Amino acid sequence: MTITELLRQDSMALPRRHAALVLPVVTGVGLAIVGAFGTYVGMGLLTRLVHFVAGALLITTLIIGVTALVRRYLFSGAEPFWAAIGVALAVAPAGGWIVHLLLWLLAPQVLPYVSYRDLTLQVLTINLFLGPLVWAVRRVPAGAADTAIAPAHPTSPPATACSFRSKLPFAVRHAAILSLSAEDHYVRVRTDRGEALILIKLADAIAALGPETGVRIHRSHWVAHAAVRGLTRQSGRLGVRLDDNLVLPVSRAGQKLLRNQQDKMQIGA
Structure with a gap:
């Protein structure tokens, strides 16, 4: 590069x-x-x-x-x-x-x-x-003026899996992706070989990975199906437990998506 x-x-x-x-x-x-x-x-x-x-x-x-x-x-x-x-x-x-x-x-x-x-x-x-x-x-950070003049339609093509992975450091570029978390203008990418923080929209990163690889459990979090090790409740709030015992919150909309994904997996099985 x-x-x-x-x-x-x-x-x-x-x-x-x-x-x-x-x-x-x-x-x-x-x-x-x-x-x-x-x-x-x-x-x-x-x-x-x-x-x-x-x-x-x-x-x-x-x-x-x-x-x-x-x-x-x-x-x-x-x-x-x-x-x-x-x-x-x-x-x-x-x-x-x-x-x-x-x-x-x-x-x-x-x-x-x-x-x-x-x-x-x-x-x-x-x-x-x-x-x-x-x-x-x-x-x-981009201010309100930036939002006001933003075009109604995207001016750049949607991210692909290759373009998404090209943003990752070489050490984790080909690693299995476990979860994504939005942090301001960046996305924290957790893999089985470590973490990376890259400049990309969470929605674009999720689109690049494809709907079959995981589910968006919260407006700020996405998890891969293979990384989910169970559900847990903390202070009455539902969370998804990952490989490294990290727990990510699940919103109401995320609960519905999780149920839909589980139903599809059971039907496929």
Whole structure:
């Protein structure tokens, strides 16, 4: 899978993705106007604009790419704040080389007066500002305005079993799926080899697995037929017990679906 595909899969709603790219542009323009890091001495305003905006966009793109890999292979979903700080630190050395290259192209006369160490520290300073800011923007849930302008019909094809499994980390991609649970914009996928948190709608994930594999027992939960080990009641509420002794709640509608599924299985037998 390419970096481009990871970015596309990992990205949030379109307006927020645009915001994540607008932030470095605004920051670059601001740094250019004030002549940050002494650039007002050896570089004109136009050169500073190109230098800072191009550098901010390139480094932010690198941060988003590394973050996409971190989200997919380390956290199987949204990364915590400390991971965003870690990415900002890790990308700084590469960012220093990007800035050095831009200076070599745009203003080679200033290179004798600045070291790679200085450039890396400058990038690190900006990263520690932009990284958490981009993290915060990407974590903001879609608001009412997003819902209001949503099209009445889906604009993307429904998920298939292959496309659903492609979102899973490699370690559990071919594992037996035991249950699904909605968590905000994500779905927690429990398998016989571990868990993963992926960005997908619960309804799309259920549709991808097919109606014959399991049943939706609650608006936030789905269980595979093979994973059910019995029913239990806790504080008067019905629940489904799974292989790992996890109990998921069953709604009234879920009870009806469970009975219908049991009837069909008995008739089939």
